[in-house]
Amino acid sequence: NSDGVCTTADCTRSASRLIENMDPNVDPCDNFYEYACGGWLKKNIIPETSSRYSTFDILRDELEVVLKGVLERSVAGEASALTKAKTLYRSCTNESQIENRGGAPLLDMLHDVFEWPIATDNWETVYGTTWKLEDAIARLNEKYGTQVLVNFFIGTDDKDSNSHIIHVGQTSLGLLSRDYYACTGPYEEPCRAYEQFMIDVAKLIRTDRNLVVNETHIREDVARVLGLEKEIANATDTPEDRNNPVLQYNKMNLGVLNANFSLEVDTKALYGTTSEAAVWRQCAIYVNNNMDNAVGRLYVEEAFSGESKELMIAAIREVFIDNLDHLDWMDAETKKAAEEKAQAIRERIGYSENIKNDTYLNNEYKDLNYTADEYFENILTNLEHVQKKRLRKLRVKCETPYCVILRWVTGAAIVNAFYSSSKNQIVFPAGILQPPFFGKGQTKSLNFGGIGMVIGHEITHGFDDNGRNYDKDGDLKDWWTPSSTQKFVELSKCMVDQYGSFSWDLANGLNLNGNNTLGENIADNGGIRQSYRAYLNYVEKNGNEPLLPGIALNHQQLFFLNFAQVWCGTHRPEHAVNSIKVDVHSPGKFRVLGSLQNFPEFAKAFNCPKNSNMRPEKTCQVW
Numbered sequence: 001n002s003d004g005v006c007t008t009a010d011c012t013r014s015a016s017r018l019i020e021n022m023d024p025n026v027d028p029c030d031n032f033y034e035y036a037c038g039g040w041l042k043k044n045i046i047p048e049t050s051s052r053y054s055t056f057d058i059l060r061d062e063l064e065v066v067l068k069g070v071l072e073r074s075v076a077g078e079a080s081a082l083t084k085a086k087t088l089y090r091s092c093t094n095e096s097q098i099e100n101r102g103g104a105p106l107l108d109m110l111h112d113v114f115e116w117p118i119a120t121d122n123w124e125t126v127y128g129t130t131w132k133l134e135d136a137i138a139r140l141n142e143k144y145g146t147q148v149l150v151n152f153f154i155g156t157d158d159k160d161s162n163s164h165i166i167h168v169g170q171t172s173l174g175l176l177s178r179d180y181y182a183c184t185g186p187y188e189e190p191c192r193a194y195e196q197f198m199i200d201v202a203k204l205i206r207t208d209r210n211l212v213v214n215e216t217h218i219r220e221d222v223a224r225v226l227g228l229e230k231e232i233a234n235a236t237d238t239p240e241d242r243n244n245p246v247l248q249y250n251k252m253n254l255g256v257l258n259a260n261f262s263l264e265v266d267t268k269a270l271y272g273t274t275s276e277a278a279v280w281r282q283c284a285i286y287v288n289n290n291m292d293n294a295v296g297r298l299y300v301e302e303a304f305s306g307e308s309k310e311l312m313i314a315a316i317r318e319v320f321i322d323n324l325d326h327l328d329w330m331d332a333e334t335k336k337a338a339e340e341k342a343q344a345i346r347e348r349i350g351y352s353e354n355i356k357n358d359t360y361l362n363n364e365y366k367d368l369n370y371t372a373d374e375y376f377e378n379i380l381t382n383l384e385h386v387q388k389k390r391l392r393k394l395r396v397k398c399e400t401p402y403c404v405i406l407r408w409v410t411g412a413a414i415v416n417a418f419y420s421s422s423k424n425q426i427v428f429p430a431g432i433l434q435p436p437f438f439g440k441g442q443t444k445s446l447n448f449g450g451i452g453m454v455i456g457h458e459i460t461h462g463f464d465d466n467g468r469n470y471d472k473d474g475d476l477k478d479w480w481t482p483s484s485t486q487k488f489v490e491l492s493k494c495m496v497d498q499y500g501s502f503s504w505d506l507a508n509g510l511n512l513n514g515n516n517t518l519g520e521n522i523a524d525n526g527g528i529r530q531s532y533r534a535y536l537n538y539v540e541k542n543g544n545e546p547l548l549p550g551i552a553l554n555h556q557q558l559f560f561l562n563f564a565q566v567w568c569g570t571h572r573p574e575h576a577v578n579s580i581k582v583d584v585h586s587p588g589k590f591r592v593l594g595s596l597q598n599f600p601e602f603a604k605a606f607n608c609p610k611n612s613n614m615r616p617e618k619t620c621q622v623w
């Protein structure tokens with residue numbers, strides 16, 4: 001309106017959200033995270049059902065409410081795929097039927113996986129004489145999609161991204177990461193709970209089978225199981241080694257594989273939660289994970305406005321490419337290859353058109369049939385179906401049209417975004433294309449601070465310590481000159497030290513792992529710089545935007561405020577202790593502090609004095 005203030009409903013909604021979440025009494029140049037999220041942290045507590053709680057989690061909770069609505073609604077004449085999703089959902093929420101059936105379905109299944117010695121009698125005589133590890137591993141893998149001892153799956157050949165090969169690697173363990181098997185300090189309680197969990201399940205099954213329950217024997221057997229798992233954990237790679245795709249690439253043919261590697265394996269404790277999420281939530285998530293295109297269709301029709309197809313990707317890609325000229329550490333030859341790779345990045349926004357096509361959708365689920373009163377069997381159906389689909393990929397050539405365009409790495413009802421190094425592709429599912437990330441009615445400063453930064457983050461993944469090993473076609477080919485590689489490593493080291501010096505109070509004061517989080521930190525820093533530059537370009541071209549009501553900040557400042565509020569959140573200590581080990585992302589607080597301390601434009605926007613906490617002497621920059 002006349003005095004340059006936007007008073008539309010969307011502007012009013014954005015303004016009130018920003019005001020509610022911030023704490024204006026904090027000096028933005030001292031701690032911008034507290035300034036941006038202080039209000040949020042005072043008003044939000046972590047629900048008993050969650051181990052962490054943040055802006056992202058709230059959006060995911062809201063999305064689950066939408067899924068509940070569409071999965072409970074019967075629609076005459078709908079595509080069969082949609083009816084199947086609703087049947088699966090109903091079988092999952094049918095608690096009384098599940099209760100009535102008790103452990104019977106599980107008892108019937110155990111025979112198929114050669115039984116569990118602790119939960120049966122005379123296993124040695126019935127199974128022991130013929131039992132072979134390879135048979136157990138193969139059966140659990142191909143029929144139950146469970147990786148035991150050895151994780152093999154079909155995936156693209158890193159050095160020929162158009163073909164599929166069998167990947168053989170280490171499995172995930174029963175506990176959340178190899179560090180837990182020390183069973184000391186913060187890991188003592190999780191270990192005890194894990195052991196107790198195995199004991200309880202063994203007792204339950206033996207009781208259901210009217211077998212004698214000798215707790216001492218069970219405890220001894222379970223102790224041996226945990227002992228074996230400890231040995232397996234010690235044999236696994238550390239996260240650092242796993243993050244290096246060149247180290248991980250050891251292709252060999254089956255003959256060599258057989259010759260060299262013949263196979264002669266309380267809930268609070270883990271996540272800090274004290275109660276499980278509501279059954280309908282667990283079921284909505286389960287159905288979404290197992291029928292992502294059917295659920296994606298329901299979600300998109302119900303809640304996705306769709307006009308965000310013309311996202312700011314072109315503008316941010318252009319900034320990334322223009323920025324290459326200003327990098328004095330990269331030589332011309334490597335810059336040229338980087339530009340080609342950036343130009344080649346494919347983008348997928350919202351959802352795949354295919355999910356709108358009933359024939360396509362029904363065909364995807366044609367072999368899947370569920371019954372409304374046999375949830376356990378429905379799960380086994382899914383496990384077998386998914387595994388067969390995965391293994392079948394081996395013989396499918398991954399020609400460009402199929403591999404890249406049709407197969408998305410994710411469903412639409414997902415609040416997240418992705419970069420695929422083997423496809424050199426960025427994906428923004430419908431679930432993330434909503435406020436605070438993006439809204440047609442939001443000012444561009446908020447959109448660039450939200451989804452703009454995410455776009456830059458995903459693009460920069462193609463050039464972080466992991467993604468940079470792949471060329472524009474997604475093949476593991478070195479396109480760097482040795483001198484540019486050396487410079488990249490030096491500049492990255494600055495961030496390894498910077499983020500590695502952050503101590504996280506929620507994780508007993510442990511310091512972040514600057515190596516494990518390097519890729520994400522490079523992506524965050526690149527994303528914020530590119531999206532800010534893109535916003536300034538936008539303003540140069542289109543003029544200043546009207547301000548927001550009730551908040552005395554200009555749009556450069558609002559850009560940073562909205563970026564920071566995306567990362568408002570907090571963790572339970574149990575979760576913090578886990579995520580600091582296994583999450584490749586830094587905790588939200590440090591994603592904000594670390595990237596803005598490295599960005600002089602932030603200090604300029606808030607007139608931060610030299611050497612204030614948000615304007616340190618030493619800064620890091622890669623892209």
Ligand SMILES: CC(=O)N[C@@H](CC(=O)O)C(=O)NC[C@H](CC1(C(=O)N[C@@H](Cc2ccc(O)cc2)C(=O)O)CCCC1)C(=O)O
Pocket residue numbers: 052053054056057416417418419454457458520569584585
């Ligand atoms: C193939 C794959 O899966 N790649 C892994 C990374 C890897 O394994 O290499 C991965 O996560 N990729 C997604 C992720 C997306 C973004 C992110 O940060 N997403 C948070 C969201 C969150 C945060 C707090 C919270 O409480 C709940 C959710 C997250 O997913 O944690 C979205 C904004 C920018 C980056 C990215 O691009 O890094």
Ligand SMILES: [Zn+2]
Pocket residue numbers: 457461519520523
């Ligand atoms: Zn990332």
